[in-house]
Amino acid sequence: MNSPASALNYQLLRLGAVLELERRARAAAREELGFLIVNETAGVVPYQQAVLWQDDASGDEPLVLSGVASAERGGPYYIWLERVFEALTREGAGAPGAEAGAPRVVSPADLPQPLANEWPEWFPAEAILCPLGWRDSGPIGYLLLGRADAWTDSDQQLLEALSGAYAQSLLLHRRARKPGIAQQLAVRKRPLAIAAVVLLLIAIIPVRESVLAPAEVVPIDPAPVRAPFDGVVGSLRVEPNQAVRAGQPLVSFDQTQLQTRYEVAKKALDMAREEYADTSQQAMSDDRAKARLAMLESKVDQDQAEVAYDEDMLRRAQITAPVDGVAIFDDSSEWIGKPVVLGERIMVVASPARTQLQIEVPASSVVSFKPGAEVVFFSNLQPDRPAYGALTFASYSTTVAADGVMSYAFRASLDHAPTLRLGLKGTAKIYGPRRVLVLWLLRRPLTVMREWLSI
Missing domain, CATH: 2.40.30.170 (Efflux pump adaptor protein, beta barrel domain)
Incomplete structure (x- = not known):
């Protein structure tokens, strides 16, 4: 069990981390602030996934995801998050037991049934929604965090403090842009008009899409070299990117099992032929032996077919180059001893x-x-x-x-x-x-x- 002094030190360290993160948020550039919010908050409150949503007035990307440089707009995860924020922010104002502007724990039960069914596929089980608002201004965005463990009261208090600092930083970036535009419109009307005409002329210039x-x-038209049957690659007779000619050996399969089966089939054929020869002599004087001749003849044919099949398999165990070209494949050491299935591509010759x-x-x-x-x-x-x-x-x-x-x-x-x-x-x-x-x-x-x- 931790001592009170250790618990106090831990709390002081977390408070110090909060203060340092607030300082970094206020000093961050506009394009870096969203990345800092969704990734660096984990240094204070641990989580697995984070999503920052901002309203259209921000002028930035609506969604910022943790762990990626930029979100892939139009993807299924992106579309699902947009619908989730729409539902949570619409229901958030009237959420029972939730103070205005305070983080609140959310679950799939807070969403419509189609979105709730997809929750386990896209987001951790435990989630908390943090409104980003400052003073009397409404939320300018929301921060959604998810993890496997339940959220504690101390986590919510720290997130509430950070949410205010984040909201203040976002508002400062927005207000820093607006006065400059208003001043140019009020004081420099003529240069702006000239610039607008120039921009219009530039906008109608035809350019090539690229x-x-x-x-x-x-x-x-590469010629693929595929496994002729299920087996194990014994050796590769060429090196990667080596020039080969048509008919040159490329791959050798392990023939131990094939050779054994071939020898057994040959022995069975010899025995069937001997039995057929003996029965043929007996058939001259024995009607019962004469009746067995047709069956023994079919057995000889069957054994001959098996021997021919095994001979063909042994020939196919040596794969040759179908055309002249270069053998293209990975490191040969990765193939030697590797089991392959029928039709699996080993290399191509091009x-x-x-x-x-x-x-x-x-x-x-x-x-x-x-x-x-x-x-x-x-x-x-x-x-x-x-x-x-x-x-x-x-x-x-x-x-x-x-x-x-x-x-x-x-x-x-x-x-x-x-x-x-x-x-x-x-x-x-x-x-x-x-x-x-x-x-x-x-x-x-x-x-x-x-x-x-x-x-």
């Missing part, structure tokens, strides 16, 4: 002179591209020497990319493709049709507005 996305140099560009464009950034659109590829090795090409394929549906983001797959041909080795990664820029600059800049806000207005 998207930046991760890309990789991949082969054209021509290093026939390459193309594979581009993964996030669904939130994609625009309309036509085949033949210009593509510029900046490799990670030589970003100062871009390669140029044209778009040849655009997928119609999204897939999950390697980074876990829903993306569209694009492929492009490249000029001087032989100089770009297979597997080279970088960034690709795809150019689309020309559009008015203001429409190009507002394409995402217009998309979000259309979702909100359901049009």
Whole structure:
């Protein structure tokens, strides 16, 4: 059991952490404040997930999530959080037993049934909602924290103190921006009018749409080398990126079991043939032996088929290169002794002179591209020497990319493709049709507005 002195020291340390966090919040820049609120509060009150919601007057991102640099708008988790905040803030003002501006514990019971059913999938069981308000101003935002343990009274008191400091910092950033705009409108009307005309002229300048996305140099029509049956890889006869010719051995499977089964099948065939020969001699004088000949003949045929099958399996245990090219696979030590199933890809053989560009464009950034659109590829090795090409394929549906983001797959041909080795990664820029600059800049806000207005 802790002594009173230890408990007092612990409380003093928490109070010191609160004061330090309040100081950092007041000193934080506008773009850093939201990140600090959802991540650094864990140094005072432990939690697993945090979400900061701000009203539209902030001018910042509506939702800030802990553990990520920026939230993926339009994702299922983001949409669910927007609906949860809408329900909690609508019900929060009249929550029974909750003081105005004080943090309150919330649960799935406070939400409509569809949102409550999805709660265990997206958020921890224990949650607390902290209104961010200062003096007589209403809440300008809410901080939702979640963890597995129940919230204590001391946690709520500390969060209430921090909520006031956070609200004050957010309000200071907002008020620091408004006077400057009002003063310019009142004192500098003519320069503002000139600037507005210039901006209008700039806004109607036609520009080319473009998207930046991760890309990789991949082969054209690669020949996959797959497991011919369920078995264990015995050895790889080539090294990664080694040049091979058609018919060259690539992979050898463990043949111990196959060889044993083949020997047993051969013995069974020899015995069936001997039994058939003996019965054939007896059939000249014995009707019963003559009746067994047809059955023994079918058994010989069956054993011959088994021997032929085992011979074919032994031949297939040695996989050869289907075409000339380069063997592309991971480290050979990861494959030796690894069990594989029928059809599992072990490597691909591709021509290093026939390459193309594979581009993964996030669904939130994609625009309309036509085949033949210009593509510029900046490799990670030589970003100062871009390669140029044209778009040849655009997928119609999204897939999950390697980074876990829903993306569209694009492929492009490249000029001087032989100089770009297979597997080279970088960034690709795809150019689309020309559009008015203001429409190009507002394409995402217009998309979000259309979702909100359901049009």
